[in-house]
Amino acid sequence: MAITSANQLELLQTAEAVAREKMIDPVLVIEAMEESLARAAKSRYGAEMDIRVAIDRKTGRATFTRVRTVVEDEELENYQSEFTVEQAKQYMADPEVGQEFIEEVPPVEMGRIAAQSAKQVILQKVREAERDKQFEEFKDRIGTIINCVVKREEYGNVIVDMNPGEGILRRNEKIGRESYRPNDRIRVFIKDVRREQRGPQIFLSRTAPEFMAELFKMEVPEIYDGIIDIKAVARDPGSRAKIAVISYDGSIDPVGACVGMRGSRVQAVVNELQGEKIDIIPWNDDQPTFLVNALQPAEVSKVVLDEEAGKIEVVVPEEQLSLAIGRRGQNVRLASQLTGLDIDIMTEAEESARRQKEFELRTKLFMDNLDLDEFFAQLLVAEGFTNLEEVAYVEVDELLVIDGVDEGTAGELQARARDVIEAQNKAALDAARALGVEDSLVEFDGLTPQMIEALAKDDVKTLEDFATCADWELAGGWTTEKGERVKDDGVLEPFGVDLEEAQAMIMIARVSLGWVDPAELEAMAEDDEDGEATSEETEA
Template sequence: MAVGVSANRLELLQIADAVAREKNIDKEIVIEAIEEAIQKGAKARYGAHHDIRAKIDHKTGELALTRHVTIVADDWQPEDELEEFNDSAMVRLTDASKRDPEAEVGKEYVEHLPPFEFGRVQTQMARQVVTGKVREAERANQYEEFKDRVGEIVNGTVKRVEYGNTIVDLGRGEGIMRRNDSIPREVFNIGDRIRTYIYDVRPEAKGPQVMLSRSHPGFMAKLFAQEVPEVYDGVIEIRAAARDAGSRAKMAVLSNDSSIDPVGACVGMRGSRVQAVVAELQGEKIDIIQWNNDEPTFIVNALAPAEVSKVVLDEEADRVEVVVPDEQLSLAIGRRGQNVRLASQLTGWQIDIITESQDSERRQREFTERTALFQEALDVDEVIAQLLVTEGFATVEDLAFVEAYEISEIEGFDEDTAEELQARARDFLDRKAAELDAKRTELGVEDGVLEVPGVTLAMAVALGEGGVKTVEDLADLATDEIRGGFEVRGGERVKVPGVLESFNLAQEDAELLILQARVAAGWIDASELPQPEPEPEYEEEFAEGEYDADAVFGDAGDATDGDAEASEEAADEPENA
């Protein structure tokens, strides 16, 4: 459609107003887009090298089309390589002064241009400009609309389904729910009403992406906030949640009012509240457990309905070993490992489950091995060795460097006995060290390797056996070469051992060892070593257990895909491993 700029001067304002209302954007943006389109059309008619500007009066619709020429200095130079002097839009000061005594750098000469008719090409160009500007404004509006709504439940209508991904019309925009963000076996048809959870809004080139989910733990938490007034009011806090979407979930709750039972409030009278959430989650069973600031107690609660005999924490590795009665093993693990997996996600600990009989066998085996070690190292009889193990000594180093009174206080021992045992322990360690040092020398490992912080004699021997004999050799290693890893050979994934794999170094320790070697080799400066983090200063409210629920249901929540059941139902339905 050809558009004449000499047409009814109110026509452009009417068009801008209609587009703004339809697209729900600012009218000023549409007018600016039309101005830009007219400018491009005018440049196509008069020449792209001209500085032509279009201005529409926002009240009268009057169009002013002008050409501008700017005075520049005689020694004007372009700011970049692509720019050059344009004699259609610029005039040097000397030339301008010949015609205008008042000429000065920066002054503009404005020439009004007559109206013209848009041709077919110019009309198409104008349409593209306006459409592009309007689309950009729509995208900006949609991002502004949803960027602060992350963590909310929204209602929408299924617009279309593409390759398992569901596009949802949210009214003032649309969102996408990917296949893995939906509840398994849940099928939607075009036009279906749907409730979803906004877990991310991404400003991408093709427009803002509103990411929706029905499997996110936060979706379940928000549903409880809608069904349980105490949660909505903040009297009850949902501290953590983990889901195996469509199957089972676990949720930890805490009451800020000692007179309110958080689990009972979430379950409701005869399970009415939890059943409303279960219905929305397609029958997903939900275990509601009591949050506890004491980590072992919380872990025991999280493994419900299984009973726990003992919990042993390894805080450095973020692992916990849980001992359960033999008959409770299948219940603790759950169907396909579901119960322990959800408990691990809920607590943030890696949970290893063993039975009481396995724990007893392991302790007996360790007792026997340590007894034999002390008998050999200290040249004592079995009774004394067993007594040392019973008192908690696990290695010869423990015995050699402990305070003497800790040995002499053992029943039947005295100070002389303690001194003798420690002397024998130190002699044994000296002999072992001498043997290791001799082997290191035999393998050709330089003394400098031992001077690298973190390298022990045993490590030096292992390095020598792996062909690492100089500080430079050690500095040139990668972490996988130290800890071991996998590589693909002939299309198969093959395990490749590391030179220090038997020492079970953590990733961070292996990286630090390599960096220390590079400092010793002179490759890097010591200032490049990672600095130890300062001890955290816990605020009073955290000491009292007041944690931020957003930290629980934020990005980390994506890792806790899961499923659930009301705690009172959990005990009624035992699972099989």
């Protein structure tokens, strides 16, 4: 095939037809044609030549040109596409390095093989353009719901027609035991779009909490308008879900608006989710209050929140225990996901027994270490003393409020407590040194002998070992595995060391070892303060 005047316009007509069929930019098709013709020309003139083809967008005329670049003498490698300044003087007036000399060459005759190769190049470029178009179209639709048609099912995964392209609804993203037949229309949530070698992969879901949130946004105009906001969602797909909502208009009840007249709005969502039961809960910024709402329909007697550990204890009447926990722990699990807290549920009797046990343990602590009788030890516990350090270093006046305690008795109590603490400290240090702890760690400020012993047992025996620790290794923390919060125990957690304190101690150790420049720390601290100040000004 030769590029003659007879078929010049056919190039443009072909490009227009392909672009219209594939719904892509005609320019992309023409560029693919230019590349394919250039390849064919290289096979005729030589692969080392820099042959370029330009197709006129109006006439369809294809112009073949050979390009040679001016390079330094020592950089000359390809004699077909490069030449030196001296060589270039034959063709150019004042050649400079980097300049290009372009000369037109005759069009090529395309044989059967060259034509087939050109066709493959064009098809490949068109496929790439289609994939790019599909990726660009769907990447901005992540987090939205679309309607699509089922094409087929493969190994439990459902392939759907997205028009254009295909999406995949994986087995674990289907509700319960949903099954679909070809041509069934389904509503799905676009969870993720990834650009892969074989084309964009669109991952869909019907189990994502966001799917239910988007369904409510479609059914409840107040949510769509921003009057009501969905603050949190927790789901056990196909079985039960909890959704927390808040209203920014005092005249609108968020729960009532989501339920709708005679339950019409929530029922539409329930029907889409295969009968999934939905608890609509009013959001509250106060976590204990919000948790009480989240555990509905169970009644809660008392809530004890430990903010540092992200843990909360809930006390319920005996007859409410099974309702609060729910079938197979479903109710408390969903409440935990909704609030982001680790929840311990106990009955009033269990809480009373636990408090009694704590009282007895503290009483025994004071009896054994301070040589007190049971009644006097109970008085200390009743006044809120929990350990020997509190007795040893508290202001004397706080001991004098206890019945029967005068200044002499208070002084004796504190002296005994200090003696015991000193003995315990000595024993802990001796044990740590026996394990191989070095003085660099013993002399580090902020670590008690008991902490040093605990570190030694965890094979942290030098200041260098301590400086390489992560904050969570010392203070503990929480991680989420498969939707469940898992506790990571810290070496110094039993001594009340939190993450912030752990970070500070580790950084001080690194500075003292010369690993970190104190000036950099000060600069970082100033930047943080400036950032916080800017944030506060913005909020104001």
